[in-house]
Every structure is written in structure tokens, then in C-alpha cells.
Amino acid sequence: MKVSVTLNRTDVTDSHLRLLSQIGVDCVDFGNGNAFAGVAEQGYPDLDGLLALKRRIQSWGMDINRVTLPNISEKFITASEGSEKELDHAATALTVFAEAGIPIVRQRIAGDNRFDSQIMYTAVHRGGMTNRGENWAGVMNGLPSREQQEMWWGRFCDIYGRLVPLADKYNIKLAMHPSDTPLPGMPFGSLGFHRIIDAFPSKRVGFIYCTGTRGEAGGSALVLDEINHFGRKGRIFSVHLRNVRGSLATASGFEEALLDDGDMNMFKLLLELRKVGYDGCLNADHMPHLAGDSAEHTLAWCYSVGYIKALLAALVEFSG
Numbered sequence: 001m002k003v004s005v006t007l008n009r010t011d012v013t014d015s016h017l018r019l020l021s022q023i024g025v026d027c028v029d030f031g032n033g034n035a036f037a038g039v040a041e042q043g044y045p046d047l048d049g050l051l052a053l054k055r056r057i058q059s060w061g062m063d064i065n066r067v068t069l070p071n072i073s074e075k076f077i078t079a080s081e082g083s084e085k086e087l088d089h090a091a092t093a094l095t096v097f098a099e100a101g102i103p104i105v106r107q108r109i110a111g112d113n114r115f116d117s118q119i120m121y122t123a124v125h126r127g128g129m130t131n132r133g134e135n136w137a138g139v140m141n142g143l144p145s146r147e148q149q150e151m152w153w154g155r156f157c158d159i160y161g162r163l164v165p166l167a168d169k170y171n172i173k174l175a176m177h178p179s180d181t182p183l184p185g186m187p188f189g190s191l192g193f194h195r196i197i198d199a200f201p202s203k204r205v206g207f208i209y210c211t212g213t214r215g216e217a218g219g220s221a222l223v224l225d226e227i228n229h230f231g232r233k234g235r236i237f238s239v240h241l242r243n244v245r246g247s248l249a250t251a252s253g254f255e256e257a258l259l260d261d262g263d264m265n266m267f268k269l270l271l272e273l274r275k276v277g278y279d280g281c282l283n284a285d286h287m288p289h290l291a292g293d294s295a296e297h298t299l300a301w302c303y304s305v306g307y308i309k310a311l312l313a314a315l316v317e318f319s320g
Contacts, residue, residue: 001270001273001274001278001279001280001281001282001312001315002026002027002065002280002281002282003024003025003026003027003281003282003283003305003308003309003312004025004026004027004028004029004065004066004238004281004282004283005020005025005027005028005029005283005284005301005305006028006029006030006031006283006285007028007029007030007031008030008031008032008035009032009035010030010035010036010037010053012028012056014056014060016296017056017057017060017062018060019298019302020060020062021060021061021062023301023302023305023306024305024306024309025062025305026062026063026065026281027062027063027064027065027066027281028057028062028063028064028065029064029065029066029067029238029281029283030064030066030067030068031068032068033067033068033069033070033071033093033106033108034070034071036049036050036053036067037049037050037053039070039089039093042089043070043085043086043088043089043092043093044070044089044090044092044093044096045093045096045097046096047096047099047100050096050097050100050102051100054100054101054102064102065103065104065238065280065281066102066103066104066105066106066175066208066237066238066281067097067102067104067105067106068105068106068107068108069090069093069094069097069105069106069107069108070086070089070090070093071086071108071109071110072086072087072090072107072108072109072110072159073086073110074110074111076109076110076155076159077109077110077111077151077152077155079155087158087159087162090107090159090162090163091162091163091166093105094163094166094167094170094172094174095166095170097172098166098170098171098172099170102172103172103173104172104173104174104175104208104237104238105167105172105173105174105175106174106175106176106177106208107159107163107174107176109156109159111144111152111187112176112177112179112186112187112188113179113180113181113186114179114180114181114183114186115180115181116134116181119134119135119136119139119181120132120133120134121133121134121135123245123255123256125255125257125258125261125288126261127291128291129258129288129289129290129291130288130289131255131256131257131288131289132255132256132286133253133254133255133256134181134216134253134254134255135252135253136181136183136248136252136253137252137253138252140183140184140252143183143184143185144185144186145185149185149187152187153187153195156187157199160174160196160199160200160205164200164202164204164205167202167204167205168202168204171204172204173204173205173206173237174204174205174206175206175207175208175237175238176188176193176196176206176207176208177207177208177210177213177240178192178193178207178209178210178213178214178217179192179213180210180212180213180216181216181248182213182214182216182217182248183248189217190217190222190226193207193226193230197233197235203234205235206230206234206235206236206237207230207235207236207237208237208238208239208240209226209227209230209231209236209238209239209240210239210240210242210285211223211239211240211241211242211243211264211266211269212240212242212243212244212256212285212286213240214226215242215243215244215247215254215262215263215264216244216247216248216254217247217248217249218247218248218249218250219247219249219250219263219264220263220264220265220268220269222249223264223269224268224269224272227269227272227273227276227278228272228275228276231272231273231275231276231277231278232276232277234277236273236276236278236280237280238280238281238283239273239278239280239281239282239283240283240284240285241259241266241269241282241283241284241285241308242256242259242284242285242286243256243257243258243259243260243261243262243263243264243266244256244257244262244263244264245257245261245262245263246263247263256286256288257288258288258300258303258304258307259284259304259307259308260307266307266311267311267314267315270282270311270312270315271315271318274315274319282308282312284301284304284305284307284308287300287301287304288300290303
């Protein structure tokens with residue numbers, strides 16, 4: 001297993017890449033599909049610019065693990081006039097990323113996540129460190145109806161029906177992230193994950209498995225079960241390794257936590273990942289706010305990368 005970090009800007013400086021190299025990062029994930037050169041002008045990335053970015057990252061001993069396709073908006077979901085261009089652009093972007101040798105792409109789609117600012121609060125943990133918290137007790141409303149879920153699913157199938165054959169043709173993995181917040185009726189919880197691979201059985205269709213998001217849904221037991229199930233099917237392409245306190249199932253809410261400070265034992269999760277043969281990247285994902293940290297959460301990333309590398313060293317020793 002390797003360690004990756006997420007960047008949302010593609011104009012990353014050499015000093016930032018130098019730091020990532022120094023702390024032992026193996027790969028970079030790009031979380032914002034609209035940040036690549038060319039997307040604003042033509043709707044999909046410019047190949048030459050992408051290759052230049054990849055060479056810069058490789059010059060620091062790292063590589064690109066996962067990128068994000070240009071976003072599919074609510075206009076496409078509601079079949080608004082002219083919105084089919086968004087899918088055309090996503091399909092073209094997938095071929096560009098494949099030509100550049102990028103191994104994994106993710107498609108963000110309006111409605112696959114739900115972040116409610118009215119529900120979120122600032123959770124304060126040890127030493128005054130702050131994290132995202134959510135409390136849905138008594139206010140879990142506005143959830144999609146069955147009819148709305150099926151309408152959304154139909155448009156999702158239109159998207160994947162276009163992208164999956166291209167992923168097969170160009171040998172690139174197409175990964176979906178679970179819905180965050182994992183409320184009832186959101187498309188990509190446990191049942192939604194099953195539904196994706198039932199409808200699109202290609203081995204190039206799988207998941208960015210997020211232990212934090214799934215921990216929000218049901219804690220350690222759920223996460224271990226899902227790693228075992230989807231991992232032994234070879235459907236876990238990348239892992240967001242993050243910890244939380246509480247869950248919707250146990251507390252009607254949760255708080256994001258540092259890797260050593262939540263309810264889940266992260267070493268147990270790595271043991272399960274190893275058991276199913278996972279050898280991809282681990283990414284600490286959402287960063288807390290630490291005293292004196294930068295806007296890029298540099299201190300938090302350094303802490304998290306170091307913690308994951310220590311877990312991996314312990315995993316090797318544990319394995320003998």
C-alpha cells in the first residue's frame with residue numbers, strides 16, 4: 001500500500017511538492033475536476049498541460065494516482081436543454097486522462113453528496129483542535145423520495161452507460177465515492193454500491209472507499225464488512241483513510257477526528273485491507289484545523305501522512 005494526498009489546485013508550487021516528497025508521499029490525488037488547464041476553455045483537460053503537470057510531480061519522486069472528471073451538474077440530472085454537453089466533456093476528459101496514463105478517475109455528480117450547512121457545527125477536540133461535526137437528531141428531513149431516487153438513478157445510468165465502455169476501451173478505472181453525508185435515500189451507501197456493480201459489472205468499475213464516510217453511517221463493524229465484501233471482489237480502487245466519532249446509526253450524528261482519535265482502530269482496517277489483497281493508495285482526506293496551520297492544512301497533512309506511514313511499517317512487522 002502507498003500514501004497519497006489530495007490537492008484541489010493544479011497550480012501546485014515546487015515548494016509544496018518538495019514538502020510532500022520530504023514527508024514520504026507516494027502519489028497525488030486531484031479532487032477538483034474543473035481545475036485542470038483547458039477545462040474552463042473547452043470543457044475537458046488539455047493533454048499537453050496534463051502531461052507537463054505529471055512530469056513535474058514525477059520529478060519529485062511521486063505520481064498521480066486519481067483525478068476527477070469535470071463535474072456533472074443539476075442541469076444534466078434534470079435534462080435541461082444543452083446539458084448533454086457536460087457528459088460529452090466528461091467522456092472526452094476520461095480519454096485524455098487515459099492517454100496521459102492516469103490510473104483512476106472519479107465522476108462527481110450533482111446530488112451524490114449532501115452537505116447541509118444548517119446541520120454542520122464546529123466540533124472542538126483535544127487542545128482546541130476543530131473538526132466538522134453534524135447532528136441530525138430530530139431534523140433528518142428533506143430526504144429524496146423513492147421517485148426522486150429512481151429519477152436520479154436513471155440519469156446516473158445514462159452517465160455510466162457512456163463512461164464505462166470508454167473505461168473498458170482505454171483500460172482506466174472508474175471509481176465512485178460514497179455519499180457524504182450518508183443519509184437514508186442518498187444514492188451511494190451500501191445498497192447503492194451494490195447497485196452500481198450489479199448494473200455495470202465491468203472490473204474497471206469500483207470505488208474510492210471512504211472509511212470516514214462509511215464510519216459516519218455505521219461505525220467499525222460496517223466498514224470492516226464492506227472492506228471484506230468489496231475488497232475481495234477487487235472493487236476498492238483507492239481508500240480515504242479517515243476516522244470519526246459516533247455515527248448516524250448510533251448517535252444521529254458524528255464528528256470527524258484525527259486518525260488516532262476517533263472510534264475506529266485504523267490498524268484493524270489496514271489488516272482487513274491487506275487480507276483482501278488491497279495494494280492501492282491510502283489518503284487521509286479531510287483535514288482538521290490545527291493551531292498555527294496553513295490554509296492548505298500543511299501541519300495536519302504532515303501528521304496524517306506520518307501516522308499512516310507508521311501504520312504501514314507496523315503492518316509489515318506484524319506480517320513477519
